[in-house]
Amino acid sequence: MARILVIDDERSIRNTLREILEYEKYQVEEASSGVEALEKIQTSEFDVILCDIKMPQMDGMEVLRHILPLSDVPVVMISGHGNIETAVEAIKTGAYDYISKPLDLNRLLVTMRNALDRNKLINETRVLRKKVGSSYKMVGDSGSIQEIYSMIDKVAPTNARILITGENGSGKELVARAIYEGSQRSHGPFIEVNCAAIPSELIESQLFGHEKGSFTSAIKQRKGDFELAHGGTIFLDEIGDMSLSAQAKVLRALQENKITRVGGEKEISVDVRVIAATNKNLMEEIQNKNFREDLFHRLSVIIVHIPPLRERIEDIPLLAVHFMDTISESMGKKPLDFGDDANEALKSLKWTGNVRELRNIVERLAILCNKTITADDVNKYTNQSY
DSSP, X not given: OOEEEEEOSOHHHHHHHHHHHHHTTOEEEEXXXXXXXXXXXXXXXXXXXXXXXXXXXXXXXXXXXXXXXXXXXXXXXXXXGGGHHHHHHHHHHTOSEEXXXXXXXXXXXXXXXXXXXXXXXXHHHHHXXXXXXXXXXXXXXSHHHHHHXXXXXXXXXXXXXXXXXXXXXXXXXXXXXXXXXXXXXXXXXXXXXXXXXXXXXXXXXXXXXXXXXXXXTOOSOEEOHXXXXXXXXXXXXXXXXXXXXXXXXXXXXXXXXXXXXXXXXXXXXXXXXXXXXXXXXXXXXXXXXXXXXXXXXXXXXXXXXXXXXXXXXXXXXHHHHHHHHHHXXXXXXXXXXXXHHHHHHHHTSOOTTHHHHHHXXXXXXXXXXXXXXXXXXHHHHOOXXX
């Protein structure tokens, strides 16, 4: 049941709102002053707040300014006909909406439903962000990982372009997302492009968009990933697999902060931070004429190398517990413990698939085991024949 706080110095208005809202199955709390309201907001949670604007001692605008830092609950202001300008100012300040006196029942109920829907969406988004954040959490205490943490702290707040290197499955995307989350662009978009997964004939359209009719299947205009990432960050994963023609366009975008859609002539300005990653040795690719040297230098203002898991085996127990916790939570079951012998068995494996391989093995153990995991379980349920 949604909880509503009604703030008004007039008892008759509070009683009227209580009757209407309780009839609609809402739970109602009252406050006769701004001071009383703020005390209740600090000790209780509400889904919507209705607040009169004109009140003695502390008026509604002052109450609103105190509420905003405390909570993101929607605040609906109640205004008399004589202070509509104040109501508009309240909207600009951060109120969700306002209702004029005398109260219109239909307007009140519609506003309440909309405010509750908005609050529900905010809460769902918060939960989703928490889940996404835990999915991309970096885990490890080894010296090499501590160096990466330190590097991220230094470079994330800047706009420097970053090249992340490392084997497949080593965690390049985690580093890219950590840099994005720590940047001043964290409220902007994060667009990820897997350059190895997109056919060479489509990569330019994917990155820069296309105009209608520019090729056979271009039935309508499409924005590219650089446009979609405007004001945020674009992550070019496996950039070593990008075609030379696409590399040339990316180079121009980095040099001029402008792109042109496939089949178009108009230059479009873009404000994008570029983070790139590769599992290839780009210096060898340059020697083999597969990668542009000028693009390499544009991308590699900062280079972050992620060591393979076999070079930081001391992180394996921490990673195993982290994966077990997140996987078990998604399965709705209690996480299993790892015995000391199980951790030693995990450390002894070759880990050619790096952290991604470890996660797959932990998921397998979470599904197939029902007790503390032992070395025998590790040996039984791994795909490694060594």
